[in-house]
Amino acid sequence: MLKYLLEKEFKQIKRDSFLPRIIFLLPILQLVILPFAANFEMRNINLSIVDNDHSVLSQQLREKVLSSGYFNLVDVSAKYDEALTSIESNKADIILEIPFRFEERLGREGGAEVLIAANSVNGTKGGMGSSYLSSILMDFNQEKGLSPAAGQMGGIRVTNLFNPHLNYKIYMVPGIMAFLLTIIGGFLSALNIVSEKEKGTIEQINVTPVPKALFLLSKLIPFWVIGLFLLTIGALVAWLVYGLIPVGHLGIIYLFAAVYLMAFTGFGLAISSISSSQQQAMFTAFFFFIIFLLLSGLFTPISSMPEWAQALTRFNPVRYLVEVMRMVYLKGSSLADMSGHFAIICLFAVFFNVLAVLSYRKNS
Amino acid sequence: MNVIETEQLTKRFGTFTAVDHISFSVGEGEIFGFLGANGAGKTTAMRMLCGLSTPTSGSGKVAGFDIYKETELIKRHIGYMSQKFSLYGDLKVWENIRLYGGIYGLPEKRLKEKTDELLRVLDLEHERNTLVDALPLGWKQKLSFSVAVIHEPRIVFLDEPTGGVDPVTRRQFWELIYQAAQRGITVFVTTHYMDEAEYCNRVSIMVDGKIEALDSPAALKKTFKADNMNDVFRALARNAKRGE
Numbered sequence: 032m033l034k035y036l037l038e039k040e041f042k043q044i045k046r047d048s049f050l051p052r053i054i055f056l057l058p059i060l061q062l063v064i065l066p067f068a069a070n071f072e073m074r075n076i077n078l079s080i081v082d083n084d085h086s087v088l089s090q091q092l093r094e095k096v097l098s099s100g101y102f103n104l105v106d107v108s109a110k111y112d113e114a115l116t117s118i119e120s121n122k123a124d125i126i127l128e129i130p131f132r133f134e135e136r137l138g139r140e141g142g143a144e145v146l147i148a149a150n151s152v153n154g155t156k157g158g159m160g161s162s163y164l165s166s167i168l169m170d171f172n173q174e175k176g177l178s179p180a181a182g183q184m185g186g187i188r189v190t191n192l193f194n195p196h197l198n199y200k201i202y203m204v205p206g207i208m209a210f211l212l213t214i215i216g217g218f219l220s221a222l223n224i225v226s227e228k229e230k231g232t233i234e235q236i237n238v239t240p241v242p243k244a245l246f247l248l249s250k251l252i253p254f255w256v257i258g259l260f261l262l263t264i265g266a267l268v269a270w271l272v273y274g275l276i277p278v279g280h281l282g283i284i285y286l287f288a289a290v291y292l293m294a295f296t297g298f299g300l301a302i303s304s305i306s307s308s309q310q311q312a313m314f315t316a317f318f319f320f321i322i323f324l325l326l327s328g329l330f331t332p333i334s335s336m337p338e339w340a341q342a343l344t345r346f347n348p349v350r351y352l353v354e355v356m357r358m359v360y361l362k363g364s365s366l367a368d369m370s371g372h373f374a375i376i377c378l379f380a381v382f383f384n385v386l387a388v389l390s391y392r393k394n395s
Numbered sequence: 396m397n398v399i400e401t402e403q404l405t406k407r408f409g410t411f412t413a414v415d416h417i418s419f420s421v422g423e424g425e426i427f428g429f430l431g432a433n434g435a436g437k438t439t440a441m442r443m444l445c446g447l448s449t450p451t452s453g454s455g456k457v458a459g460f461d462i463y464k465e466t467e468l469i470k471r472h473i474g475y476m477s478q479k480f481s482l483y484g485d486l487k488v489w490e491n492i493r494l495y496g497g498i499y500g501l502p503e504k505r506l507k508e509k510t511d512e513l514l515r516v517l518d519l520e521h522e523r524n525t526l527v528d529a530l531p532l533g534w535k536q537k538l539s540f541s542v543a544v545i546h547e548p549r550i551v552f553l554d555e556p557t558g559g560v561d562p563v564t565r566r567q568f569w570e571l572i573y574q575a576a577q578r579g580i581t582v583f584v585t586t587h588y589m590d591e592a593e594y595c596n597r598v599s600i601m602v603d604g605k606i607e608a609l610d611s612p613a614a615l616k617k618t619f620k621a622d623n624m625n626d627v628f629r630a631l632a633r634n635a636k637r638g639e
Contacts, residue, residue: 035497039486046485046526231479235542238445238475239498240467394447394466 032241036249044253050219058211058261062268065207066200073159078102079114079123086134088175092145095171096127101163111146118150125149125160137175204273205356206329208265209291213323213349215258216292220299221316223250224391225306237393244388251296251384258292259285269360278363284356286366290376291352297383298348304391323349348379396423398550398581399444401462404453406439413439415604416453421597423549426572426582428592428612430628431601434637437585438478440601441552444583445475458549471499474543474551474580478558480535482542484528488519491527491542499546513541516571533564537571544575551575553584557591569594589624600628602635 044050078096082089097104105123108114117123128146130136136143147164149157227233236246262285269275277284299316306312325331326340327349333341344350351372358364366373399421406414414436421427431437442448444457446466455462458472482491489510496506514520517537527535536556544551553572557565569591576582584595592598592612599609608615608631612624619627 032498032500035494039483039490039494042490043483043485230484231477231481232483233481234447234477234479235475235481235495236498237447238470238473238477239495240470241498242467394449 033245033249036241036246037252040249040253044257054215054257054261055264057214058208058265059268061207061211062204062265063272066203066273073156073163074101076102076125076156076160076163077105077123078160079105079117079126080107081109081111081114081126081128082107083131084129084133088134088137089129092129092168092171095174096164096167099163099167101160115148118148121150123150124153124156125164127164200273201275201361202357203329204269204275205277205360206327206353208262208269209349209352209356210324210327210329211261211265212258212288212292212352213295213320215261216254216295217299217302217320218313218316219257220250220254220296221302221306221312222299222309223254224300224303225309225312228307229309243391243393247300247384247387247391250300251293254296254299255289255292258296259288262288275360277360279359279365283359283364283366283369287352287355287359287369287373287376290373290380291348294348294376294380294383297380297385297387301383301387301390304387323347326350327353329353348376351376351379397421398423398459399427399455399457399583401444401455402453404440404443404455405451406436406443406448407451412604414443414450417601417604417606418453419599419606419609421550421581421583423581424576424579425597426576426584426595428595428598429583429585429601430587430592430598431585432632432635432637435601435635436604437601438554441554441583441585444469445473445552446470447475472549474546474548476536476539476543476551476553476556478554480532480539482527482535482539485526487524487526488514488530488538489523491538492545495542496545501546509545513545517541533560533568536560537564537568540568540571544580547578548580550581550583553582555585555587557586557588565591589628592624592628598624600631602631603637607631 080093080096082093093104096102102125106114106117108117111126111128114123114126114128118126126146126148128148130143130145133143133145145168147161149161151157224233227236266277266281266284298319302315302319303312306315326333326336326344326347328344329349333344333350336344355364355369355372358369397420399419401420402418403416404414404418405412405416417440429437429441439448443450443462444455446457446462446469450462457469460466460468460472462469483494486494492510492513493506496509501509514523517534519534519538522530522534527538530538540551540553540556543553557568560568565588572582572584572594584591586592595612597609597611598615599606600615601607608618608627610618615621615627616623619630621627621630
């Protein structure tokens, strides 16, 4: 019986004017555009400099800062108050104030303080900007051979493991691949059964002896196949566009994706079963997806969320796949390292599919 | 032998009683007309018999199976054609036949023979590869009917199968019904056309959720001193409070 139902589903997908296109476009667009947009590296930080010294050294410091490429010089003010106005009018994000007798004090006393003031309305920009600026200053100190500060800090050296250049795209791409699977598995399936309700075709199916689970399976398998196909396109794009190849085993990714797709297709089918219109299904799915996405750690690190939010992420299947994708792609984790993740994703798959079977009713 | 039996069958939606304690039976091989005005409760009653809707109270058996507990067993022995066309419009004619034949467990070889046979009987051989959406309504309805009886069920339920169909096609449709009845399939049909009521062995007339009359067309005409079923229907439906 399943064979005939599957034939039907695949023919319908093939004849759909919308689905095959979205299946190709979605991964390409998301993977090519999003990693550039969702880039947390700060550039174009507007800097206002107050130079009270007007010495050669202060000039050198200015050049050093500007040549880093992170900053735009908006204005050079004579007084701190003037610079503050440009922050208030949103022209500048950060003020760097070089004190009187900067050069002289550096030479004589071996140290001088500069002031960094950041506009923290956009906290990330302010925070990142001042830390960039401080590290540039530290560098400057060292170059000039006046590095008591660096010396005092005991020579801390930071080494970034797994993503040595802290390239944001490399970090985002595996996560976005996880999100792609979520959308395909969850959204497309959420629209499926309910569209049969709207057309009335489900009535003819419900009056046949087709077992519920079998009918749902015939809905699940096509999305499962599409999802794995999409994952393949995604992996290709990651390789061709970003030169990204998983450090770990690609097979592990497929294994996780296979179970994960079952989970999210079950989720979508459950939504579809309880909805009475595509609109309703769409909004219900959307409601959950936004929460899943924001609590997934895809864009913001889970470790910096408040504790209650961290607790919530444990009930979010997306979180686990995002982690798995990053671990396999960047760290090369093995299946044994992630057996906990695997068990949890399996549980989600069982849970959502049982929910789907229970919520699909052949009689009212 | 009765293939459908109901006793005080009732369906309520909130405070609205769509089907109000109906009791009747249909014998094997009968063509049973289930008449009533719009909103009388025909479709609701039919859906309960098909296992698509759970009754509020009362009891019933279809093909010997309980309409509460054995709905999935009932579904093996019945065919159903809903009021709204419900085959897959984005599948071709032969693909719809194949799908439902397959669901009802016809073996692959039999499925091919059955498809050819159906297309020949329906005179749709040249439309084999047409998407069902592109067919005219009359052909769609004939195809729906053929799909509903593809597994030679004991009973077929037809909900206004000829609504909106031209007289010639209606005639052809009833020929299909007669052929099915000759093969021993019990036909349970709702209609608004009183000439069609005359084709039935027995008819029941529902008014406001209750069965007000049930007999052969000839006996009904005698009881209501009417010349035709139209007058019988009017005499009964005149008092209806529900309607459009």
